[in-house]
Amino acid sequence: MNCDLIAPHYQSLEYLTFGKSLERRRFAFLSAAVAARSAILCGGGDGRFLARLLLANPLVRVDFVEASGKMIELAERRIRALGHAFRARVRFEACDLRHFKPRQSNYDLIATHFFLDCFSQSEVSELSQRLASWASPQTQWIVSEFQEAPGVFANLASRVLIRALYAAFRISTGLRITHLPNYEAALAANGFRLQCDEHSFAGLLRSSLWKRVI
Numbered sequence: 001m002n003c004d005l006i007a008p009h010y011q012s013l014e015y016l017t018f019g020k021s022l023e024r025r026r027f028a029f030l031s032a033a034v035a036a037r038s039a040i041l042c043g044g045g046d047g048r049f050l051a052r053l054l055l056a057n058p059l060v061r062v063d064f065v066e067a068s069g070k071m072i073e074l075a076e077r078r079i080r081a082l083g084h085a086f087r088a089r090v091r092f093e094a095c096d097l098r099h100f101k102p103r104q105s106n107y108d109l110i111a112t113h114f115f116l117d118c119f120s121q122s123e124v125s126e127l128s129q130r131l132a133s134w135a136s137p138q139t140q141w142i143v144s145e146f147q148e149a150p151g152v153f154a155n156l157a158s159r160v161l162i163r164a165l166y167a168a169f170r171i172s173t174g175l176r177i178t179h180l181p182n183y184e185a186a187l188a189a190n191g192f193r194l195q196c197d198e199h200s201f202a203g204l205l206r207s208s209l210w211k212r213v214i
Contacts, residue, residue: 001118001175003045007070011046011211021201025144026113027052028198028207032140036060036109040134042097042127043067043115044208048074054079054086060109065093065100097127106136113144116183118169124181125189132190132212141192141210147202158204 006013014022025051033039034056040063044050050064066072072094079087093100110131116124129143146165149158162180169175184194187210197208 001067001169001173002136003173004066004070006172007046007074008070011048015078018201020142020206021205022101022114023048023206024130025200025207028144029142029196029209030056031112031140033057033060033109034210036140038104038107038136039063039109039111040065040102040107040131042110042112043118044111045071045073045113046088047071047078049111049113050075050090051078051082051086054082054089062090063093063100064090064104065092065095065097065105067096082212098123100131102134103146107131107134108136108139110135110141111143112141114146117145117180117195117204118175118177119181120177121181121186124183125186128183128190128211132192135212137212137214139212140190140195141187141212143210144205144207145181145183146204147199148180149204151192154202154204158202161204183201 003103030052033053036057037060039060040196041050042065044064044066064075071090076092146162149155166178191212191214192210193213195211197206199206
């Protein structure tokens with residue numbers, strides 16, 4: 001999957017399709033991140049969550065891992081606009097998370113926003129295991145994802161929309177995944193427990209906060 005082609009237009013396309021619903025999902029549990037000191041943002045896109053995190057938490061240092069070089073450029077430009085002190089707290093890494101090598105192994109915040117749905121079930125299990133191996137004992141994990149909505153009609157509509165989104169990303173980015181993975185099982189298998197969650201867009205969108213319990 002390569003988002004370079006759509007990177008310059010991603011925010012506009014997102015707003016056109018969902019308004020600010022996805023943005024609200026990303027920011028839903030930002031208050032839980034104010035005590036974090038070391039964070040990893042996976043597939044952070046154009047850096048909107050990163051900017052909000054740095055503004056909300058003046059002490060956190062962030063590893064921002066994103067496979068798209070164009071997205072990295074947008075994110076870095078956004079953070080540079082905040083000032084040198086903000087840019088100094090971020091290490092940008094343009095690489096696939098599966099090949100990323102952290103300089104530390106004690107992240108107390110993990111954030112994956114509309115990221116895990118780009119991988120197969122086995123890949124999500126592998127990524128969850130890798131991230132858990134870099135986490136501190138009380139790490140919090142913020143997740144925003146699509147889901148199949150509850151209820152007969154809402155479920156049918158959400159399944160159609162999810163398939164359409166996968167088809168669109170297959171054309172524009174080369175994404176080969178065709179259905180949502182069960183990331184909840186992967187997080188739970190690696191010692192994370194659901195603390196709370198929120199839903200919107202008729203149940204299609206979900207934000208959840210998980211905490212490592214070991």
